Amino acid sequence: MSKFFTEKFAALEPYTPGEQPRDMQYVKLNTNESPFPPSAGVAEAVAKECSKLQLYSDPESTALRKRLAEVYGVKPSQVLVSNGSDEALNFAFMAFADEKSPLAFPDITYGFYPVFAQLNHIPYTQIPLKEDFSIDPADYMAIHKTVVIANPNAPTGMCLPLQDIEDILKSNPGNVVIVDEAYVDFGGESAVKLVEHYENLLVVQTFSKSRSMAGARLGFAIGNEKLIADLNTIRYSTNPYNVNRMTEFAGVAALEENDYYLQNAKTIMANRAWTVSELQKLGFTVLDSKANFVFAKSDKIDGEKLYKELKARGVLVRHFTKARISPYVRITIGTLQQMETLIEKIKEILGA
Numbered sequence: 467m468s469k470f471f472t473e474k475f476a477a478l479e480p481y482t483p484g485e486q487p488r489d490m491q492y493v494k495l496n497t498n499e500s501p502f503p504p505s506a507g508v509a510e511a512v513a514k515e516c517s518k519l520q521l522y523s524d525p526e527s528t529a530l531r532k533r534l535a536e537v538y539g540v541k542p543s544q545v546l547v548s549n550g551s552d553e554a555l556n557f558a559f560m561a562f563a564d565e566k567s568p569l570a571f572p573d574i575t576y577g578f579y580p581v582f583a584q585l586n587h588i589p590y591t592q593i594p595l596k597e598d599f600s601i602d603p604a605d606y607m608a609i610h611k612t613v614v615i616a617n618p619n620a621p622t623g624m625c626l627p628l629q630d631i632e633d634i635l636k637s638n639p640g641n642v643v644i645v646d647e648a649y650v651d652f653g654g655e656s657a658v659k660l661v662e663h664y665e666n667l668l669v670v671q672t673f674s675k676s677r678s679m680a681g682a683r684l685g686f687a688i689g690n691e692k693l694i695a696d697l698n699t700i701r702y703s704t705n706p707y708n709v710n711r712m713t714e715f716a717g718v719a720a721l722e723e724n725d726y727y728l729q730n731a732k733t734i735m736a737n738r739a740w741t742v743s744e745l746q747k748l749g750f751t752v753l754d755s756k757a758n759f760v761f762a763k764s765d766k767i768d769g770e771k772l773y774k775e776l777k778a779r780g781v782l783v784r785h786f787t788k789a790r791i792s793p794y795v796r797i798t799i800g801t802l803q804q805m806e807t808l809i810e811k812i813k814e815i816l817g818a
């Protein structure tokens with residue numbers, strides 16, 4: 467830390483992204499990226515926009531918001547686009563949470579929530595998941611806080627039924643409930659259809675997972691027009707050109723080819739089922755995942771050791787040191803061939 471770094475950030479613990487190693491070619495199952503490339507139209511759209519880079523991007527991302535509105539059955543004024551959904555989450559925390567409306571989210575969830583809370587000096591409460599790693603909706607009833615729920619949750623992959631989300635919305639009419647649906651396309655049920663009934667609902671999604679565009683940085687939020695207007699106040703006070711022109715039109719192209727991504731999500735779900743059953747045959751406990759990853763532990767090997775042994779064999783998974791989840795590893799679901807390699811290496815490690 468330099469002597470110039472302000473005191474207000476001295477205690478900030480930044481987010482640790484998953485490894486993006488350059489030392490060798492790994493079977494990369496550690497950051498929940500898609501194993502499939504973007505659809506053909508995406509590369510074409512990017513090339514076309516590249517030749518116009520002397521011009522600023524459209525600060526309203528009109529074309530992309532229009533297309534998203536059509537796909538999700540809302541009005542363009544109910545859609546905000548962002549530089550990754552992380553940015554939409556940060557904007558939402560800035561816009562809707564403070565000392566009077568502090569944050570509440572599970573103790574085990576996406577690691578960026580506490581970071582954004584600290585960055586913006588917003589107090590937060592981490593509510594323990596139940597013993598089985600599920601969220602107890604009762605913990606969030608009439609809580610008078612800004613609620614953030616990843617659904618499916620990370621890194622468990624487990625879902626909260628939409629009815630529970632609805633009950634949380636109803637019991638907290640004075641606060642925004644942010645539902646982070648980064649993984650919803652892999653078998654979850656989206657809360658977007660509740661947006662017309664609840665003015666306090668903000669749904670956040672991303673192109674990083676099911677739409678194979680993690681490197682493009684594109685996310686979006688859907689909610690009541692007024693919530694979106696508030697987010698735009700923050701956005702225009704931060705970076706009106708938050709989505710660059712290549713990314714905007716990559717997004718438009720991806721939505722034109724939505725079927726390709728739906729098919730890929732189906733393939734991932736099938737590969738997930740295969741992986742779960744193979745892991746179970748090897749004695750693993752695997753949480754019920756509706757995401758493009760599984761969270762698994764074995765009595766025969768601890769999480770950190772398994773992570774290291776797999777890495778030594780060219781397979782990267784993610785391990786978290788946090789006490790309750792340190793026995794587990796989080797394994798991204800890739801192609802069937804990648805998952806076969808994973809299982810083969812685990813068998814080798816366990817000496818089975």
Ligand SMILES: *Cc1c(COP(=O)(O)O)cnc(C)c1O
Nearest residue numbers: 550551552576620648672674685
């Ligand atoms: C991956 C992820 C995101 C956001 O990723 P972006 O690449 O910034 O869109 C948000 N929430 C959760 C729970 C995630 O796992």
